Amino acid sequence: MYRRAYEPLDNYIQPGKVLLIYGPRRVGKTTLLHHFLSTTSLKYKFESGNNIQIQQILGSKDFSKIIPFIEGYDLLAIDEAQNIPNIGLALKIIVDQMPNIVVIATGSSSFELAGQVGEPLTGRKRTLILYPLSQNELLKHFNQFELQQKLEEFLIFGSYPEVLSASRRSMKIDTILEIANSYLLKDIFAFDRIKNSRAILNLIQLLAFRIGSEVSINELATQVGVDTKTIGRYLDLLEKSFVLIRLNGFSRNLRQEITNKSKYYFFDNGIRNAIVAQFNPLEQRNDVGLLWENFLFSERMKHRSYSSIYANTFFWRTYDQKEIDLIEEREGDLVGYEFKWNTPKILLPPKLWQQTYPKAKFSVITPDNYLEFTTNTQK
16 A cells, blocks of 8 residues: 555544545545554544435434434544535534544545535634645655656556556556546536536547647637636636646736736646547657646646645746746745756756846756655755
């Protein structure tokens, strides 16, 4: 079993507060929870949100049903909590009436769970996001040389635990296709406001081929063939359901800096490749640059999240095509990162960037130094 960044969970639980663990399906939230329960000394009650009886009790908002249900326990753990109606109100009742109890709830579909728990649990929750395995987590199982030897595997198949554990290439392909089609996309298509599954699939496929390129809602609406309001809703849903991540443009001083467009990245390279059904080796592909950019962006996101590196993130580009892939604004300082699969001869930022932001730092991230960018080997 891969050791996760949030282990031990003892460091995050607190009586009187709900620990919410979000994340895409199949990233290991249930495994993380069960591992904690197997080692805790607390008397616990574990329930699944898929259980109809649990849905009826916790969804009732009835104090006389909810409190006796968990009385006598130190810890309540609920898996797939988003399937319980009014779960936020139920959890509020529990922590308000039983301030010494520890509550942990996991949820995959953040667009459902976040909407239910946000307001009821204001000031009563702590939220963790569990991603597919990070390079930092994998360093606990492989040394740096071994991790770099597996780089092609990460670029093609991603970092879901089940995928990495599969012993054969065919098993990796079957597993990531199953995760994409039977979990992530099925959840989205089942959402009650999605009327046109073909349109949202076309949108995802379009973005899969445009990783690292700026897009506008108007452009996407024209190409997909739906109105801009629908495209905006679909993009929001894809972000909240852990498929896409949006990156906006950075600007402070220049008129020619692009800010009215966004870039979109996938949470996992394997999901991206499953969307376009391409699992060829790197030497047979013409999209290696896109895979590299998506991999670095998602891995850096995991690293910042797990290592408490707080930053606002942007891309920088001007209308005359000067660009930097990722800008991090950390405590007032700017750091620019350019992602290159092949090490360039010139490692300097664009002159316009240097002139406009002379105090900003800049690095080029290549296969030779990416571990310093994505792990605790160097912040």
